[in-house]
Amino acid sequence: MHESERTSVLVVDDDPDVVRTYQRYLEAEYDVAVAFDGEEALDVLESTDADVAFLDRATPDRSGEALLGRIGERGHDCRVAMVTAVDPDFDVLEAGFDDYVTKPASRADLRSTVERLVALDEYARNVRQYHSLVSKRAALGPEETDAESERSDRFSELDARIEREREFGVEPDRLLEDAAFVTAIRAIDDDARSEADG
Amino acid sequence: MADRDVDGYPVGDVLPVEGFETVPEGTNLLVAGPAMTGKRSVVLDLLAAGRGRGDRTLIITTDASANRIRDQFEAVGGRVSPSYLQTIDASGSGGSAGGEGVQLVSSPSDLTGIGIAFTKAVDRMDDADRVRLGFLSLSTLLQYVDRERAFAFFHVLTRRASAAGYFGAFAIDPSTHEEQLVNVMTSVFDGMVELRESASGVREVRVRGLSGVASAWHEFPL
Incomplete structure (x- = not known):
């Protein structure tokens, strides 16, 4: 975790409405950074340390899984939860995620996931x-x-x-x-x- | 006496140590001995002593293939069908294929892989209430993983095993590590079985850290 007291969270989703909603849910308690695609997410992670990231499983330019791989390769110490519309039909842990959240995610879902991973x-x-x-x-x-x-x-x-x-x-x-x-x-x-x- | 009502894990015949009859549920023991003192056999014997009660066995190996471990376990009387024995082969030896009873992990350094394999192995047991967990060996793992990471890994693994009410036996060869490293590692465990060769060349054993077991050395000829 980085130096400041507040937990930082990165939200990655190609749907601006979803990103804004999650940001609104989370920003009272956490520092929230957002990205709308995989490249942007990697850029954000270069400049800020996120403690927890929410990755949409179906981000267009990179799937959530591929982005996760890149995060791992670059050595970011960041816990990652997948956000998915359907219950995953594969082993989320084995795929490298720490957790998953099903859409639509409520405020309580997101917060409890952050707290748990932190x-x-x-x-x-x-x-x-x-x-x-x-x-x-x-x-x-x-x-x-x-x-x-x-x-x-x-x-x-x-x-x-x-x-x-x-x-x-x-x-x-x-x-x-x-x-x-x-x-x-x-x-x-x-x-x-x-x-x-x- | 109805065996099923006995709490803990019977180990009565394994060591010539008075009071070392039953290991309480949730206990993790370090089994320490230099080469040729038979610590691997002691670990396997501690695990196989559960056959009469139908205890399940989970062995994590970093230094021998799952096939070899299965043969050795069978030779000391352990039950080796997949519903009784699950092996996590992290030796990277390529000497075994994954299968019903075997989870493969690419290398001892893949701690996350070992963790995931552990959860799968437990899933595959038809009854995971009473499990004896063997780890062969810490010394090999420490060749691949720095001490802090290894310490933290064993901390998490033993805490889970303890919370689940398992009995764990983890082998280490203290002669291959600094004394201080072994002392630090012992703080993760509840107790220790120590093996040594006496000046006259006889093997000896003592048990430390378990209540009701005096920690004197006993002759334990090979």
Whole structure:
């Protein structure tokens, strides 16, 4: 996510009415950028970091899927939801999308999708931060590597508890939902990629 | 005693460790041992110990083909029909074809692919209430993926397995990594089975992090 507090959302659809409607639904809470075709969407992403993008499945010059591929190739760390008129007859997750919304999308549909995807992205970031904390502690704490058992057991028990009780922002039960599970892993993959590029 | 009423995952015969009889639901164990200490066999034995209860098995392999894993699992008494065993082959070995019981992922570095394959494998089990999850091995994955990404991946995977009430056993060869890396990885897991060769050349094992199991070393001859 970029520096500012507000989440930024990109809406891509070739129908100006649809774009305007979604913009109206979203702009009270989010920074909204719009694009009417795939080229424009890529241009927008060059200059602004979107946290979440809504891609119309049937944007004329590029289908939503092709545009998604380009977004991935360029290393944009952006969660992507497909907007589609009919329920998709393929595996949306496998196609690289994090979620989908069926037209006509209501204000509530769009917002809950943004919130859900942002929460999973943040979860991935929190876990990475947690990794750096644990790494630091491991570098400092010789007692953790102590082979004599009772004491180091208590340490690892404590660690396990800290781990379990720590707030990562997403309850473990949420990960039972396949889309959330895959999106969290994809966010980890993407984070690493955009960091390597930057 | 009606076996079905027993909570947790029985593992009684696998290790000569007092108290290590049943692993609670939602537990993920790291199985750590250098080469030639049989950690792969221990993982497979922990998984196969569920055959009497009809537990399902899901094995993610990054270092051997699905076919080899199936043969090895069958050799230790595991049930290998697709409704019992699902394998995710991310070894990139080309040694197996995808099929009813096998999901192929192009490389160990494709974490998203492994995640998607996991959801499909679970879908294909006719009954995914009780699942033993094996991962062979963390060490191979760490050759392809940086530590932070690997850590985060195992965090998400173990949390899902835990929320679903599975029992997970994940192999790692600590001798191929810095000690610190292994310590960091252990924080993702609930406990650890450690294997080593003693000074006199006898294999030993201990279990750490599980309540009711003392963490003393026990002889465990190969």
